[in-house]
Amino acid sequence: MILNENYDFNREAPKEVKDAFKFPPSRVRLQTGQKLCRILTPVGIDQARNRSRIHNLESDPNEVGYWWMTRKTFSQFASMSGRRGVGLSEVVRAKEAIPLEYSSAMNALFIIQLKREVYAFQGLAAPQPRSIKDRTVMLIGNAEQVWIPRLSWDDVFVVRFLNSFQPINLADLSPNLTVTLGDILRAQKGR
Numbered sequence: 001m002i003l004n005e006n007y008d009f010n011r012e013a014p015k016e017v018k019d020a021f022k023f024p025p026s027r028v029r030l031q032t033g034q035k036l037c038r039i040l041t042p043v044g045i046d047q048a049r050n051r052s053r054i055h056n057l058e059s060d061p062n063e064v065g066y067w068w069m070t071r072k073t074f075s076q077f078a079s080m081s082g083r084r085g086v087g088l089s090e091v092v093r094a095k096e097a098i099p100l101e102y103s104s105a106m107n108a109l110f111i112i113q114l115k116r117e118v119y120a121f122q123g124l125a126a127p128q129p130r131s132i133k134d135r136t137v138m139l140i141g142n143a144e145q146v147w148i149p150r151l152s153w154d155d156v157f158v159v160r161f162l163n164s165f166q167p168i169n170l171a172d173l174s175p176n177l178t179v180t181l182g183d184i185l186r187a188q189k190g191r
Contacts, residue, residue, distance in 0.1 A: 025147065032117055036112055038067060038110050039092045039106045040108055063150065066148060066151070070144065097140070101131065108162060118151065121147045127140055
């Protein structure tokens, strides 16, 4: 059976997940071998559980994570970052509408490859507040995002997990882009 084959988004997805989409997402079938990525803040399991409580989501240490982006979306973000001289993490935060409490530093790149076919839910990110504590500044959203419930470590290969100090070649995601996340963070801080 394909992962999430019988998952009913309308009935089973938490309200917070539904609210993270601008419009109801499409159910998509992702193929074995597809690569997905996310820019995140590395956290310990206790912090992950706390973060999940903030968002009213159950935390399971066997799950890899819910929110992902495709190679195409990542390439668009990298291109926007370069053209505008803005750090990649800020572009991702604004376009994916990721509140600070969910991922404060966003200084690591995590790339996975699916070991099996999965059903996921894909759609545009809804605008969200930059901070749950202060809802006066909104993140614009409107970028494609992928939500995969129940994705476990057994379902993926880890292609890369890189912090801001490691040089990386992102050819797996964008063939013409070589950068370090340190470069991205320096650009974000205006250095």
